[in-house]
Structure formats: structure tokens, C-alpha cells
Amino acid sequence: MLGFTTKAATAPATTTATGWAAELVQTATLDLIEQLVGKSIYPILRDIGGRFTFGRNGVVSLPSRSSGTSVAGSFVGQSAPIPVRQAAFSSTPLTPKKMAVITTLTREIAEHSTPDIEQVLRQAIQDDTSVAIDTVLMDAGAATTVRPAGLHNGVTPVTAATGGDFTALVKDLKALVAALITSSAGNIRQPVWILNPVQVLSISLTQNGGGDFPFAADLNNGTLLSYPIAASATVPLGTVALVDAADFFTATGDEPRFDVRDQATLHMEDTSPQPIAVAGTPSAVSAPVRSMFQTDRSR
Structure with a gap:
């Protein structure tokens, strides 16, 4: 009997070789990677501004003084007639606005998903809705029966100074502060800057003629000219706004509500x-x- 041995080139088992060990590789699904969603500016303004509750009311009226009238006292002589002045008031009606969305899932994915698909979808709805709120908040749309007005509605934009240097930046900041003072008849209470983080970085890196960074320390404290900053990637690039948050009103009950139904x-x-x-x-x-x-x- 003749014995012999044959030899041939062979490959080692790998995780990628189909038919030779790749089928043995197990897949583990870890926690969902958190989506990089920009911090919303709405809660920042909400926490600084005024809050009220609708309760059982369908409309809330916010009274305010008309700026064209004055009931200021005057110096008068003894026994002289005292001026009689009349104040004027106006009101701003606020009505509830609703944001809603529906998404669906099968019973099988709800029972077997890792991580839990319902919790994933709830978080995704909150993240995406915060961006949608900021988009409406920062536009120039007028109020309707369906949506509120954007912050830029009826506002004339301030023309940016030319040059792009420190002098131009100072001119722009002064122009925005002056515009807010003018629009509020000199009575600003809770001014807040709204801008994109790119603009925050750009301002902090702007040098004056002596090579210093005058705004860097202020920005590191979350302020600009001592006014707090609401910075978010949801703010369009190149946009810098200054608002008086004391005139920004929200209603309690703006937290999201989730309903799950299997009969619809x-x-x-x-x-x-x-x-x-x-x-x-x-x-x-x-x-x-x-x-x-x-x-x-x-x-």
C-alpha cells in the first residue's frame, strides 16, 4: 500500500470570509448613538421671560401701556391747577397653538427591539421638534390661527457694518442695542443675544487694534456686553439678534405629551x-x- 499526503494553500478563519467563519460572528446592538441636535433657544427664552397658564381659558390677554401717552407729574405752583392726564392701554391676545406628529411601529419591533424602540422614537420626536420650534421662532412669519409669529416678524433688520474687523463688530453691536432701545421706548429689562455658536467663536476671536480679544472673557461667562447669550446651531449662520426676553411669554403645559394607541x-x-x-x-x-x-x- 502506498501512502501519500497532499498539500494546498489554505486561508485562516476570519470575521469577513464568507463561508469560512464569517457566519459564526455574532452581532451585538448597543445603545443608540445620541443624535447631535443643537440646543434649542426656546427653553432659554422661556426661562428668562414671563410664564402664564391658560387653565380653562381659550384666550389670555396681556395688557400693556401705550408708549405714546404719559401720566407723569409736573411741577406746579402753590394753588395752581394740576394737569389732568390720561393714560392709554392696549392688549395682546394669546391663544394656544398645537404641534403634533404621528409615527408608527409594529408590535414585533416594540417587543423585541434593543434598545427599546418606543423610547428611541420619543427622544427622536423631542429632538426634532425642538429644531422645528426654533425654525418657526426665528423666522419672519406672521401669527395665524395655526402658528405663532416668528421673532423677526415686522422687524427691520439692522444693516451690518462693512469691514469685518473689530470696528465693524462694535458698530454692529451698538446698532443692535440702539434698535432695541428705540423699539422699547428706552425700557429694556431682560435683553438676550440670540446667535449661532459660530458667531460666538468669531466674536471671541476678534482682535482690537492692540491685538487683544476684548470680548473673549465676557463670552466665556456666557454673556456679551453683560447680556446673556442664547446660542444654538438652530440659529441661521450669520444671524445675530437681540431681544428683550421680558416681552417673551410662554404658557405652562408646553411639555410634550405622548399617546400610544393600537386602534386608529x-x-x-x-x-x-x-x-x-x-x-x-x-x-x-x-x-x-x-x-x-x-x-x-x-x-
Whole structure:
């Protein structure tokens, strides 16, 4: 009997070689990596400004003095007539506005997901909604029955000084402070800067003629010209705003509320959702429509 041995080139088992050990590699799903969502400016202004509660009321009226009138006293002589003056008041009505969103998940993913899909979606809704609130807050849209007015509504932007140097920066800051003083008839109480973190860095690195960084120490303390800063990546680049937070009012109950239901019928549309059906000639039925109960989903 003749014995012999054959030899051939072989490869070691690796985690990537299909058919040779790759199938043995297990997958572990760790906690979700936190999304890098910019800090919202809304809670900063809310905490500095005024807060009220609607309670059972559908409208809250905020009274204010009209700046064109005065009931100031005057020096008068003895036995001389005292001036009689009349004050004028106005009011700003505030009505509740609602933000809402629906997302769906199957029962299977809810029971077996790691991390828990419901908690992941709740956090994602809060993160994305904070960005959506800031987007509306910083625009120039007027108030409607659906949304509040943006901070830039009815505001004439201050033209930036040319040059981009320290002198131009000082001119811009002075112009913004002057504009706020003028619009409030000289009565500013809780001024707050609103700007992008890029602008915070740019201001802190701006040198004067002597090579110093005059604003760096102030910015490190979270202020600019002693006014607090609300910095967020949700603020458009190049935008620097100065608002009086004492005139920024919010209502208690602005915390998010989550409802979970497994019996609902939804028009699966993310831009222009419509009623499920509208009577007419002919009647209109939205599509696509899904039954959460029939498809064993929850929303």
C-alpha cells in the first residue's frame, strides 16, 4: 500500500470570509448613538421671560401701556391747577397653538427591539421638534390661527457694518442695542443675544487694534456686553439678534405629551395629511390608509 499526503494553500478563519467563519460572528446592538441636535433657544427664552397658564381659558390677554401717552407729574405752583392726564392701554391676545406628529411601529419591533424602540422614537420626536420650534421662532412669519409669529416678524433688520474687523463688530453691536432701545421706548429689562455658536467663536476671536480679544472673557461667562447669550446651531449662520426676553411669554403645559394607541386609522402622509374620507360628488378617500389594529401596529 502506498501512502501519500497532499498539500494546498489554505486561508485562516476570519470575521469577513464568507463561508469560512464569517457566519459564526455574532452581532451585538448597543445603545443608540445620541443624535447631535443643537440646543434649542426656546427653553432659554422661556426661562428668562414671563410664564402664564391658560387653565380653562381659550384666550389670555396681556395688557400693556401705550408708549405714546404719559401720566407723569409736573411741577406746579402753590394753588395752581394740576394737569389732568390720561393714560392709554392696549392688549395682546394669546391663544394656544398645537404641534403634533404621528409615527408608527409594529408590535414585533416594540417587543423585541434593543434598545427599546418606543423610547428611541420619543427622544427622536423631542429632538426634532425642538429644531422645528426654533425654525418657526426665528423666522419672519406672521401669527395665524395655526402658528405663532416668528421673532423677526415686522422687524427691520439692522444693516451690518462693512469691514469685518473689530470696528465693524462694535458698530454692529451698538446698532443692535440702539434698535432695541428705540423699539422699547428706552425700557429694556431682560435683553438676550440670540446667535449661532459660530458667531460666538468669531466674536471671541476678534482682535482690537492692540491685538487683544476684548470680548473673549465676557463670552466665556456666557454673556456679551453683560447680556446673556442664547446660542444654538438652530440659529441661521450669520444671524445675530437681540431681544428683550421680558416681552417673551410662554404658557405652562408646553411639555410634550405622548399617546400610544393600537386602534386608529391613519392617512400615511407626512406633508399634506387629509381626512380619511370627505363626502361629496364624488366622495374623496385618502390614500394610502392603514388600520393600526388590522396591521398590528401602534402609533
